[in-house]
Amino acid sequence: MTADRPNAGEVVLGEFAVSSEPGNERTALALVEGALNGRLNGEQLDRLKTAVAEATMNAIEHGNRNQPELEVVVRVLSSATGVTVTITDLGGEHAPSGPIVAPDLDEKLAGLQSPRGWGLFLIRHMVDAMDVSVDGVEHTVRLVMHVDAPAAAQREGARGDG
Amino acid sequence: MMASNCEASVSQVRGLAVVALSGEVDGSAATVLGSAYDAAVRDEPTAVLLDFAAVDYINSTGIALIVSVLAKARSEGRRVVASGLSEHYRRIFDITRLSDFIQLYADVESAANGVIEGASA
Numbered sequence: 333m334t335a336d337r338p339n340a341g342e343v344v345l346g347e348f349a350v351s352s353e354p355g356n357e358r359t360a361l362a363l364v365e366g367a368l369n370g371r372l373n374g375e376q377l378d379r380l381k382t383a384v385a386e387a388t389m390n391a392i393e394h395g396n397r398n399q400p401e402l403e404v405v406v407r408v409l410s411s412a413t414g415v416t417v418t419i420t421d422l423g424g425e426h427a428p429s430g431p432i433v434a435p436d437l438d439e440k441l442a443g444l445q446s447p448r449g450w451g452l453f454l455i456r457h458m459v460d461a462m463d464v465s466v467d468g469v470e471h472t473v474r475l476v477m478h479v480d481a482p483a484a485a486q487r488e489g490a491r492g493d494g
Numbered sequence: 495m496m497a498s499n500c501e502a503s504v505s506q507v508r509g510l511a512v513v514a515l516s517g518e519v520d521g522s523a524a525t526v527l528g529s530a531y532d533a534a535v536r537d538e539p540t541a542v543l544l545d546f547a548a549v550d551y552i553n554s555t556g557i558a559l560i561v562s563v564l565a566k567a568r569s570e571g572r573r574v575v576a577s578g579l580s581e582h583y584r585r586i587f588d589i590t591r592l593s594d595f596i597q598l599y600a601d602v603e604s605a606a607n608g609v610i611e612g613a614s615a
Contacts, residue, residue, distance in 0.1 A: 354496045354521075354522075355496045355520075355522070357553070358518075358551070375581070375582070378580075378582035379582070382553070382582070382586070385551075385553055386553065386554055389553065389554070389555075435590070437561070437590065437591045437592070437594070437595070440561050440565070441561065441564060441565045441568060441595070442565075443565065446558075447558040447559075447561040447562045447565070448554070448555065448558040449554075449558075450554035450557045450558065450590060451554040453589075453590075454554055454557075454586065454589075454590075457589045
C-alpha cells in the first residue's frame with residue numbers, strides 16, 4: 333500500500349500499520365500520540381485522538397471489513413502550520429466526502445433512528461479540517477489540526493529549556 | 495466479539511442509583527452497561543447516575559450505548575445524570591446534545607446533591 337504522499341513542506345513523524353481487527357483503533361491512537369511527541373497541546377491532542385480512533389474504526393469496519401489480513405496504514409505528518417494524520421484502507425469508496433447530516437438525537441431517543449452513526453459527525457467536530465480521497469482501492473481520510481504558531485514556539489522553547 | 499475493557503459497579507448514594515464505570519466505553523461494553531443499568535433500577539429509583547470518573551476512553555459506539563440507556567430510562571420515566579467526565583468528553587456530550595438530556599456534574603457527591611435539590615424544588 334502506498335498510503336498518502338506528504339505534501340510539500342510536510343515531514344513524516346511516523347508511519348505504521350494495524351491489522352483490521354475491532355479494537356485496533358486504540359493501538360493506532362497510541363502510536364499517533366507517541367509520534368506527535370508533544371507537538372499538540374492537551375485539548376488539541378484529545379480531539380485528534382478521538383478523530384483518529386473514529387477514522388481508524390471506519391477503516392477497519394467499513395473499509396477493510398474486519399479482515400485481519402488487511403492493514404490500515406496510519407501516517408503522522410508535521411508542517412509549519414500544523415499536524416496531519418492520514419488513515420488509509422483498501423475499501424475504495426465507502427465514506428461520504430460531502431456534508432455530513434448531523435445525527436438527530438431526538439429521533440434516536442424516540443427509536444426512529446439507530447443509536448449509532450456518530451463516527452463521521454464526531455470526526456468533523458474534532459479536527460480543524462478533514463478530507464477524503466480515493467485512489468483505486470485505497471481510501472484515505474486526512475485529518476488536519478492547525479497549530480497556533482506562538483503557542484507552538486512557546487512549547488518548542490520550553491522543550492529546548494528542559 | 496471483542497472482549498470488553500469496561501467494568502461497572504452499582505451502588506446507592508442517598509437514594510441515587512449510581513453506575514460507576516471504569517475503563518473503556520465502546521461497543522464491547524454493551525453487556526456490562528446493560529446489566530449494570532438493570533441492577534441499578536431494580537429498586538425503582540427516579541434517577542440513575544452514570545459516573546465516568548474512571549473512564550479513559552469513550553468512542554462513537556460507546557456514545558450509542560449511552561443513547562440506548564438514556565432512551566430506556568426515559569421510556570421508564572427515569573432521569574439520567576452523569577458525573578466525572580473530563581473536559582474533552584463534556585465537549586462531546588455537548589456536541590452530540592447528550593448534555594441537553596443528561597445533567598452533568600463534577601462528581602458523585604455534587605450529582606447526589608443536585609438530584610435531591612431538584613426533587614425537592
